Amino acid sequence: MRRKIVLLILGILIIGAVSLLFIRNRTLHESTPKILTDKKVLVVYFSAQNHTKEVAKKIANNIGADIFEIEPVDKYTDDDLDWTVIDSRVSRENEDANLRNIELVKTKVDNWDSYDVILFGYPIWWGEAAWPVNNFITSNDFTGKTVIPFCTSVSSSIENSVKKLKEMAKGGDWREGKRFDSNAKDEEIKMWTDTLK
């Protein structure tokens, strides 16, 4: 009998503790505004082979953001992008920093000042952000904006590229960023965007 009473009290205590934890978690969750709450968001991206483009479109769609593509005037062909060929366009640009000043169709976004958050996407080239994004970064003032980078790559991580973009950019509260596989799954993209909104 005594054993039953002890077990009953223990059971009540455990249920009580679990309920308290659940209520506390819910309250915390509800009272912490996410990064995109009530913010005007723009997804800016460059993509040479459409992988980053697909991810960018899905991100913009999931959060209902506007979208802007960074486009080189002289677009990269498949031959240009063949990094296994020593004198391909990307190989030459990689070897000589002076060749990385890529002219863009447009560096300015309509109503740039109205955006609070910029989600900034690009492929990784030789461990860095693909350099066609550089002229966009240096042509715009990110002061007062939160910048959340994302990239696609085969295996490289995003950290190195974010550090360099942050140094290159004027202003902006640059966040950690997110790397996706070239063929990122919809669920992974949705899970990430859900953590922001």
Ligand SMILES: Cc1cc2nc3c(=O)[nH]c(=O)nc-3n(C[C@H](O)[C@H](O)[C@H](O)COP(=O)(O)O)c2cc1C
């Ligand atoms: C010139 C070049 C260099 C690349 N360098 C890397 C690299 O250093 N690390 C990596 O993981 N992937 C690298 N990749 C693979 C791309 O990052 C990956 O395929 C990316 O998803 C391409 O995005 P996009 O289709 O939007 O251009 C490279 C691709 C190219 C064309």
